[in-house]
Amino acid sequence: MTDPSGSPTRSQWSARETELLAVTLELLQQNGYERLTVDAVAATAKASKATVYRRWPSKAELVLAAFIEGIRQTVVPPNTGSLRGDLLALGNAIRVQSGRHASTVGAVLPELSRNPALGDAMEYVFVDQRKAVMTEMLRHAADRGEIDAAVISDELWDVLGGYLVSRQILPGRPATEATVTALVDEVLIPSLTRTIHTDR
Amino acid sequence: MTDPSGSPTRSQWSARETELLAVTLELLQQNGYERLTVDAVAATAKASKATVYRRWPSKAELVLAAFIEGIRQTVVPPNTGSLRGDLLALGNAIRVQSGRHASTVGAVLPELSRNPALGDAMEYVFVDQRKAVMTEMLRHAADRGEIDAAVISDELWDVLGGYLVSRQILPGRPATEATVTALVDEVLIPSLTRTIHTDR
Structure with a gap:
């Protein structure tokens, strides 16, 4: 995962996935980790739950992907x-x-x-x-x-x-x-x- | 609230109250703010709920008293x-x-x-x-x-x-x-x- 050159790594996500991660960050900031649900992310982003769960099988995985993506930029x-x-x-x-x-x-x-x-x-x-x-x-x-x-x-x-x-x-x-x-x-x-x- | 001399302020709490605040800090560290309840603090400290609520009418007040007391020392x-x-x-x-x-x-x-x-x-x-x-x-x-x-x-x-x-x-x-x-x-x-x- 570490990029030893220290240069910004390119995003590994599609435009749609990046959008889902942005929605995750937004809901996380509004509601905190505890109250965040994968279902709410899917609903807010108008995505199917299956789409979200296929990429990120758990809330923890979704949140950490969102977090890393938010900082990476x-x-x-x-x-x-x-x-x-x-x-x-x-x-x-x-x-x-x-x-x-x-x-x-x-x-x-x-x-x-x-x-x-x-x-x-x-x-x-x-x-x-x-x-x-x-x-x-x-x-x-x-x-x-x-x-x-x-x-x-x-x-x-x-x-x-x-x-x-x-x-x-x-x-x-x-x-x-x-x-x-x-x-x-x-x-x-x-x-x-x-x-x-x-x-x- | 500020003590301009910068010296440690004396505790304003009785021994029993200090104990309740210590239990609050402990439960807070274990469970986080969200999952902490005043009832659980009373039960863990074997105090009546009325005792706790009389001093600290809300969870927020209880937690901030516990926090300040923990640092004050x-x-x-x-x-x-x-x-x-x-x-x-x-x-x-x-x-x-x-x-x-x-x-x-x-x-x-x-x-x-x-x-x-x-x-x-x-x-x-x-x-x-x-x-x-x-x-x-x-x-x-x-x-x-x-x-x-x-x-x-x-x-x-x-x-x-x-x-x-x-x-x-x-x-x-x-x-x-x-x-x-x-x-x-x-x-x-x-x-x-x-x-x-x-x-x-």
Whole structure:
């Protein structure tokens, strides 16, 4: 399932299937996981139940396909020519995307402990895909001499995304473009350009 | 409701009420918000329904009281004498606390859009309380000359907590003590000790 190049994968679904997944996301956001039924998805999309069940035999499979499809459309690795430009572009893409899907993430989170397949799907979206994009971006910055390659961290590559997602899914302080700019200029760039002691 | 000193507020509940709130948290983590009933809380705690309903007339009020009580017990502003020590202490407290309550946060998130009182309670826990603690800590560091007071940011005071919460509630990569140490040494200290241009 993972695409190691980090580039956005092409959709595996037909136009009709993509429409069913969009309806699923919409109903999920309105009603939450618990109250979503495959029958309601079929009825809203004016599809036969058989069509839906043939593709996605269970609600969990339908929901995770919808979720991955919803996110897939916005995973594009930036390539602006500078680290700052790339971080701003990626940060704003994550901000918009997680703002749009905040209620879906919220609707799906309680289900994770009961449903390992959904957990794997979320991990794919929030870990594997983003790590590939971020690592590629930082490697380009190191190639350009903007940062020391030693700052690329297996532990903390996701501060940009993790922090922005927390602002979007917790109540009260949705991130703005100014949030992303401040995060890049006041936190990430000072961190990524810090002095590294190489005598480790 | 806000305690401007940022110090942990004393519980307003009796021992018996605290017990009911603990049972509520437990059932919430097991079953999610949707499937939780006040009757089940009363039955599990061997209390009469009237006792529970007299204190908390609705499920939403019961849940938010339980949630605030669960978090209250761990909001302690650190005072280790150094910025690094304070950040490590607070980071580890947030890591442990949000790891413990990850499933509750998950259970409550889908309810937020439908229930403004719950949203306000989460905002109190995740914004007001933490901001008071963090601001006090940074002011002490500025007083000791460890940082320039100009780095204290209204936009980004919550990078420590926001990032750690995202690691605890999203699947796949729960934060460890090493995560907190790396976050403090590689991200927060370089950010807070960066050169500030004061000719703004």
